[in-house]
Amino acid sequence: MGDAYKFRLQKLLDIRQDFEDKSKLEFKEAQREKNIVENELNNLKETYKTHRNIDAYESIIKQKIKQNYLNALNYAIDKSTIVFEDKGKILDKKREELKQCQVEKKTVEILKEKQKIAFLKEQNLIEQKSNDExxxxxxxxxxxxxxGNK
Known part of the structure; x- marks a missing residue:
C-alpha cells in the first residue's frame, strides 16, 4: 500500500469550504444586526409604555410636549419595526445561502469519502493478490x- 489516496477534486472541496466559512460569517453578522435592531425596538416600546399616560392635571403645554414625544416614539417604533422585518428577511436569505453552501460542500465530501473507500478496497485487493501470490x-x-529431496 505504497500509494496514498489523493482526491482529485480537493481544490473544489477547499473552495466550497471557503464559501461555507464566508457564508457563516455573513449569517452571524446578519443575526447580530437583527438582534441590535430588535433591542432598539424593544427599548422604544418600553419607553413608550412608561410615558404613554397623559395626566389631565398637567398643564396644556406639558400635555402637548408629551403628545409630541409619544408621536415621535410611535414613528420611531414604526420605522424600527420595518427595519426589523427587513433584517429578518436578510437573515432568512443568509440562512438559506448557508444551507446551500453546506449542502454543496457535503456533496463533495461524500464523493471524497466514497472514492477513498473504493481506493482502499482496491489497494486491499492488490495487497491480497500479492499475498496470495x-x-x-x-x-x-x-x-x-x-x-525434489525424495
Missing part, C-alpha cells in the same frame, strides 16, 4: 523442495 510461490517452493 507469495503464499503460492512459497507453497510451490516448499513442495518442489520436498518432492
Amino acid at each position: 507469495f503464499a503460492l510461490f512459497a507453497f510451490i517452493r516448499n513442495n518442489t523442495m520436498i518432492h
